[in-house]
């Protein structure tokens with residue numbers, strides 16, 4: 001990486017220059033940078049002044065030849081990729097663009113079950129055939145981790161014709177699979193390796209963090225710069241390495257779906273985040289990692305709590321935990337007699353702390369570039385306090401964790417199910433029917449069931465459990481307790 005070049009922020013710098021040029025605007029956006037408009041008064045003059053449309057000097061995201069092309073080259077260099085595309089609709093869009101760039105209808109794609117909803121949506125859009133594999137499950141913490149190299153070997157043996165494999169690096173909970181070996185095996189079989197690095201935009205910038213997909217030689221990856229490295233929400237990037245995937249196909253797929261009015265606020269924020277990471281990332285993450293390790297050591301001593309730290313790593317790859325991102329706090333709280341969902345709500349209502357997500361036994365707190373010693377101390381103190389209040393007063397909260405990770409049976413391809421006639425039934429009446437929609441609990445947005453899968457008794461029980469825990473459902477039906485199934489209304 002050329003650090004001298006990484007000081008440049010071509011989009012941000014051009015935008016500042018553009019602002020000063022005092023142009024009279026008869027193009028869009030309609031606020032015309034007028035500081036007396038309602039929007040400038042509400043959101044601030046600076047936001048409006050930097051909210052621009054594509055012009056010759058500002059370049060165009062769908063056909064970059066100027067400052068955006070330069071910013072994308074710098075981004076690729078910072079992440080060790082051959083090429084980079086800036087995105088303005090999150091890694092949700094990055095995931096869709098990656099899968100659609102590689103998979104045609106009926107092509108097989110190997111996918112761990114704990115993927116984000118964007119993967120299922122991309123499978124519907126592309127018509128690809130998912131070959132689901134099981135991630136490794138930690139029954140103690142009640143979370144899904146990475147995939148083992150052996151699992152990948154086996155699935156390739158059974159599906160040597162697979163076009164692609166989809167790997168999450170790291171998972172929402174910070175766990176990385178042995179991606180280097182997975183890439184080697186897949187490339188031997190001409191299988192493209194597509195990596196979801198939504199939660200790993202910071203990985204290339206510190207040696208103690210898991211390796212970044214592009215540096216290991218993956219074919220495509222997408223990283224949500226907005227999640228951990230400080231750019232604005234929705235800003236994300238798609239990375240490409242030369243080899244198995246055609247660059248022009250990736251570009252045309254992105255242009256098939258992405259807006260022609262990309263937000264320069266998002267693009268400039270990514271430019272700034274990338275430059276900051278390239279120049280100061282190692283120092284910033286050294287500080288954060290040290291603070292996280294100290295905080296975890298404190299939490300580990302609190303009766304009733306357990307926390308995942310670096311010793312979770314199992315390089316022998318027996319549990320799909322080849323590496324771990326220590327900026328993630330996975331705190332096990334069920335010994336307090338509370339579910340993770342309850343602790344998530346208590347933390348918000350009583351401590352004014354917004355956690356990232358909850359599962360039955362754990363809550364997840366994510367540390368990002370904007371965190372300070374004070375914010376991390378506040379998190380630790382809140383957990384020390386909640387443990388003092390609740391530990392020993394009630395029996396530990398327990399459920400049958402195994403039931404949540406059983407893979408449903410696919411009856412119809414997701415795309416065929418999506419486009420089939422459907423009817424809506426009460427969840428209790430859906431037993432034995434084929435599901436017509438994706439149902440996710442958000443966050444993390446991992447599917448409980450996807451279109452084309454068989455609705456079993458366990459799915460119904462789990463649906464009702466999440467409903468009872470007051471989780472946020474993402475499904476087609478605005479009314480809880482209903483589910484779409486294949487077949488016309490009787």
Ligand SMILES: Cc1ncc(COP(=O)(O)O)c(C=O)c1O
Pocket residue numbers: 089090091092093095115116118168171172196198199224234236444445
């Ligand atoms: C694993 C995973 N992949 C992809 C995404 C989508 O990322 P974005 O929010 O940038 O669209 C998320 C979002 O939470 C995610 O958790």
